[in-house]
Structure formats: C-alpha cells, structure tokens
Amino acid sequence: MSESTATREPPAFAVSKKRLRLLGLTLDDAIKVFFGGNAFVSVIVLALITIFLFREGFGFFGQNRQNLRIYRQAGLEYVDFIRTQTDDHTALTRYLSDLRLRQLSFFLQEKKLSLADANAALAAFDDFADRFGTAIDPLRAMVSDLTEQATEIKTKFIVAGDKREERRQLTAEGKTADAAAVKIDEVNFTNELKPLLATLPTYRAVNRELEQKLKGVLDTAPPPPTPELAVRFDRFKDLVQIYVAGFPAVEKNLETWDYLKSVPVSQAFTAFVFGHEWLTASFWQDWYGVVPLFVGSLMVSLVALVIAVPFGVGAAIYVNQIATAAEQKFIKPCIEFISAIPSVVLGFFGIAVLGQALRLLSQQSWLSWVPGFPYSERLNILTAGCLLALLAVPTIFTLAEDALNNVPRAFKEASFALGASRLQTIVKIIVPASLSGIVSAVLLGLGRVIGETMVVLLCAGNRIAIPDFSAGLAVITQPVHTMTGIIAQEMGEVVRGGIHYRALFVVGLLLFLLSLLINYVAQGIVRRYRISIG
C-alpha cells in the first residue's frame, strides 16, 4: 500500500514545470549548441580557406601542362634551343666589353694616356671585339625568323581554341546555325612545323660557319697589355672554347627533338616548384616558376630575423631579468605600441626615408668595407629586411618574454644560492630553461615576417629574378620580388580563371601551407621540450 502511494505522488521538491523543448533539445541545450556552433566557425573558416585556395588554384597544373604542351608543339622549344646559343654569345660579348673597360682604365690611370690615345691603343681590340660580335649575326637572323614562324603557329592554335570556345558557347545557347558557321582552322602541327624543321641543314651550315669564324677571330686576338688582364683574356678564350664545344649538343637536341613527345603531368608541377623564371604577359612564352619569389621571400625574412632575433631576445632578457620594475612598466607598453604601427605606414617610411638614408650611408667612404656597399638601388632586400625586423621584434619580444617568465622562481633562487652571479644565472639557467619557448618565438616571428605583404611590396624593389648569390654577402643589396608581393601586385590585373590568376592562387596556397608548417613546428618544439615544473 504505502509503496504504491509513494510512486503515485511525486515528492514536493521535484521540478514539475515542463521544460520547453526545441527539436528535442531543452533551451539550455539549444544555447549550448549555439555557442558551440560559434566556436566551430574558426574550424569552418580554416577549412574554407583551404577549399577556396584549392578551388581557385586547382586548374593551374592542368593549364600549365597545356601551356608547356603548346610550347613544345608550336616549336617554341625548338627555337629556344638555338636561342640559348645566341644568349650565351651575348654573355661572352658582355665579358669582352668588361675587358675593354678594364683595359681602358689601365691606359687612362696607369699609363696616363688621354682618352683619344687610349681609344687608339684599343683599336686592335675593338676590331677584334667587333669581329667576334658580328660572327653571330647569321645565327641571330635565323633565330629571329624562326621566332616569327613559331609565334605564328602558336597564335593560330590560340585562335582556333578561342573559336572552339565560341562555338561551344553558341551551341550551349541553342544557336546551332551560328555555331556551325563559326569557322575553326584546326592546326595541323605536322604540316605547320615542316618549314621550321626544314631549316636544320641551313642551321648546321650556319653553325659550322660560326665555329670557323670564332676560331679565326680568336687566333688573331691582340695581346692584352698586363699579365693580370692576360689571365682574364685566357679565361675568355677558355669560355669561348667551352661555348663552341657545346654546339654539337645543341645540334643533337634539335635532331632528336620531337614535337609529339608528351608533356608529363609531373612536369607541370616541377615547372612551377623548380622553375627559375616568373614571366607573365610575354609575347613569346609565359613561365610560372616560383623559385625567384620563394628565394626573395626567404632572403628578406632571413635578413629581418638576423636583425630582429638579437634585439628581440635581448630586449626580452633585459626586461624580464635585468630591468627595474619602473623600466618594465615603461618598456613593455612601448614595444606593444611598436607592434601597432601598421605595416603600410612602415612601408611608406621605407620608401620615403629609410631607403634613401641607407643608400646615403652605404656611400660613406668609411663604410666601404661592408659587402655590397656602396649600392645604387634604393629599394632592396636590406631596406625591406630592416623594416620587417621592426615588425618582428615585438612578436619575438612578447613571446620570448613569456617564455622567460614561465621559468620557475626556484631555478633562479637555487642558482643564486650556489653562488652564481646574475649573468651566470641568466646565461646558464634561465635562457636554457626557456630555450624551447624562445625558439618557438623566433619561428612565429618568421611566420609573421614571411607573410607580411605591404612592406615587401613597397620596399623590396620588385625585381623578379633570383638574386645573384655569387656576390656573396653583397646579395642583400639587390632588389627582389616576394610571394606575398606578387599576389598583391598582380591579382588586380589578371583575367579571372586564367592561368596567371590560378598561378597566383597556387602561390597563396604555398604561403598558407608554409604558415601552417611554421605554426606546427613552433607548437611542436614547445610541447616536446617543455620543462616539467614540479
């Protein structure tokens, strides 16, 4: 009896109000789900970034393959084999003119001749240089003819592609009659290439002649005036020998060249990743090689880090370990303040003030021992690197200071108790204990610097070429272009969906992956080497 009454009547303190339910969720659950959804947004955004970079960049490798295929089928590759010969010859001519300049300065400064006399003394050399220079003319004329032919084939192919697209669109719109009226000149590469390939015997003859001429010219070369120049001249002769010795290889390339050889998929990829040229909107052939941009980004970031790391970490150590409380209170907000300077203002400062100031500094005679000084390009790796360093210092400072702060007090006290001085404690205890944090601070600083756009766009000089590393350390005074800069500069001018557009998205994807990698490594270092604090 008593049992049944207990089950029928609920106890007085039980909640009797029926809960509101939405889709089977109580209000509280619904609120929780709502907040959870917001938290999930960051995951979604990250996924969307990946998706959109992939979506827009996706077609690039296919289009690049097509780009390279036309390059081969229209015979552009064939012509470029011969063109390397004329290009190498131009390089040799440049060497000669450099030699002439040295001889001239020798005559003017050592022999104290007047300009007219010096030029007269160089008459024999000039004659030699002239004969050397004109020897290439027949080949150059041939290259120019072939260039025209190949360009014509390429244009025909592109026009045919456009027409095909037009017909496809008309068909899609249902205008079959109009579509049929669109005339497409299909390009028959075999026929088109025939005249191009038929020039091979002529080429051989021209080549033979060039070889003879160069040898004849070299034999009649005038002797240089000083032993030092003689060494250089011998070097030149060697270079010419090497150059001539390369002819058979070029001929072999031409003989075995086959326009039907397919372009493998991997080549579209390697042409991007290892390509040394980023050349767009050219009349001959567009190249999308990321190497010059990547090297540019890397050089600028390295210079920035080399400057920023000692200063950032040094300031962190000073503020955390050495400075008085009042100094700390003053310095920390100041450095935070520096981090608030917008990058575009820094870039403007670089253009308006720093570039000019650094160039003036480089032209001081007492600084001429510095590699690369004096230089004439106002905007270069150094200018951009200095400004980026100022951007990176607050990042490195804040994170490194955090890391130093996390070292337990006991470490420091134990060190003091053993009689170590403050410097010894800092160098041997505090810094090693927080090293993982400092390294990850530097890495995150690198991430900040490599992703920076406005400063490098305005101050790095924007020359798309791999800097000349043979100059040694002086390489930092050369202008470069960067991955971030190229996107900002060219994105506004490209045709949506074109290969150039997609190439920029692939560069963006590369940047994105790079930043993820840097983040991942930085987190990994912190996790792996964290000192367990008991």
Next chain:
Amino acid sequence: MNIAAGGHIFQSQPNAARRWEHATFWLFRAATYLVLGCGLSVFATIVFKGTRALVKPEAPFINTTFFTDAPETLYVFTFEGKGYAQGDREHRAFIAAHPAAARVKAESYVYSAGGIFPCIVGTFLLVVGSMAIALTLGVCAAIYLNEYARDGAFIRFVRLAILNLAGVPSIVFGLFGFGMFVIGFKVFGVQFFGWNVSLAAGWFTLAFMVLPVVITASEESLKAVPMGFRAGSLALGATKWQTIRKNVLPYALPGILTSSILGIARVAGETAPIMFTAAYVVRDKLPWDVAKVSDFFFQGVMALPYHIYVVSSKIPQNEYTERVQYGTAFVFLLVVALIAATSILLRNKLRSRYQW
C-alpha cells in the same frame, strides 16, 4: 681591503667578472633602447612631417579641408611669372577666370590635392562592421570554450584551428575573401555570395582575420572571473545560461571589450585583405549616396591604408606630393595609435580594478 674608506667588508669588490657582467647588461640595455629608438624615430618622422601638412599658420591652425574634402588632382604651373599649385576644382575656376592659363602646360599629380575624407569614412565603416561580426562570433565562441566545453577531441581540434588561423598571412585572407565573398560559388545552381568588391566582403574577410585575437582575448577575460561566482549562482538553482548571463558576462565584458580594441587596431591597420575585397583606389560617391539601402552593403569604399599604399607607390615623391603622403600616414598612424593606446591604458586600469 680598505675598510676605513667607507665601504664594509661584505661589499662586493670590483673585479673582472663583475665588469664583464656590467658590460653585458649594458649591451642588453642598449639593444632594448635601440628598438624603442627605432620605433620612436619612425613615429617622430611621420608626426613631424605630417604635422606640417595638417597645420597652417593662420587660424584655425588646422588644415580642416584635408579632413573634409575628397582627393583631387594637383596642378602645378607657372602663369605670368607666378607659381601656382591648385587642386582640380580650383584649377578649373582659375582657367575660367584667366582663359590664357589654359595654354600653360601644368604638371599634374593625382590625389595630391584636396583631402582624405572618403578614406576616413571608409576605414571607419570597415572597422565598425568587421568588429561587430568578429565580436559576436568571437565572444560566443569564447563562452563555449570557457564555460561549456569539456576537454575532448572536438575542443582540441577547435583550439588547434584557432591557433593556426592566427598564423595565416593576411594576404591569404585577402585571397580567400576574394574567392569566397567577391566571386562567390554555386551549389546546385544557387549562387552564394558573389558580392563583388564591397563593404560586406571586406567586413567578413577582416572579421575572420581578427577572430583568433578576439577569441583569445575574450577567453582570458572569462577565465579571470572567479569560479565562486558560477558555483554560487548554480547552487541557488539558476540554470547554466542564467549563470553565464547574470553572473559571468557582466564581469567579463569590460575586459573583453578593452582587449578586443587591440583587434580593432589590427583591422584598421591591415591593407592586404581589403586590397581585392573592399577597397577602391578612388570613388567619387560617398558611401551614403546610394539609391537603395541594400546597395550600402555592396559598394566598395576608399580606405586609409589602401590610400597610403596608392599615394606612396603610384605617385612620385616631391615637395608637392609630400603633403598628402605624410598627411595621410600621420592621420592613419594617429587613429591606430589612439586605438592601441586606449586599449593598453584601459587594460592596465582594469587589472587594478578587478581583484578577486
């Protein structure tokens, strides 16, 4: 040891190690102050040269037209032996008054006359809109992470995403915003987004960019509210949501807002994300000159950072263009610096006010 000289026996004596330590400390000190000096010199140069552009010798001393006019082309020419530098409108009026002046060859510099009013308005709109979005999303996300979430795979995943999002370069956000909001996408024939270059596209791009900053700042403020506040409320029978609304958020909100101001400085200062999503090089109409209200959200605007990029890269540096270059940079720096300074001061004040 000369005790009589005034020292005492335990006083540290100068020796090589101590001198070495002192020298090293001075090196660290020099590095620190050099960094501050560099920052200061950038600031001082722009303030000094910018002030010359914004101040004039007669009352009201401030060049108000620079703040209230739109950018114009500057014409520099010599007419009847006198040198003139005139803005576009002024120049046309001058030619109307002196027809002979029309034949004088004038050098022209774009954007170098007039003011930067549309840029200020544009930057203001961009900041307000994107911060509204970022704060809504960010605070809600932080509430979930700090109040509801229990440690698990999902939370670790979300935290990882936030951490990685913080490291993504701003230009990549620009590309993403361009692909998603400006171009848009089609799913089963339904067009999503595709807003062209517009305020809305800029808002969302910038909001996603500062999201990690806002989430981190909000979470820290929520963490600072003592557990006892929640426990007390729950013990009195309040639901979780009631607890959060009445006993947690009111105490965390000041902290959330002040820390998020640093996010505002970031939003106002970035150029790369708005380059292809929201910014126009030049636009005649002001943002409120729209036919329909909905057009307001789908129009591009001029913005201060982008204007600085344009005037520093597209026009030559000389005495005539310096005014707009340094003037714009100064105004921009001032705005960002004010925001940042407010944030830092408020935070310091708040730290001392709430002590539980």
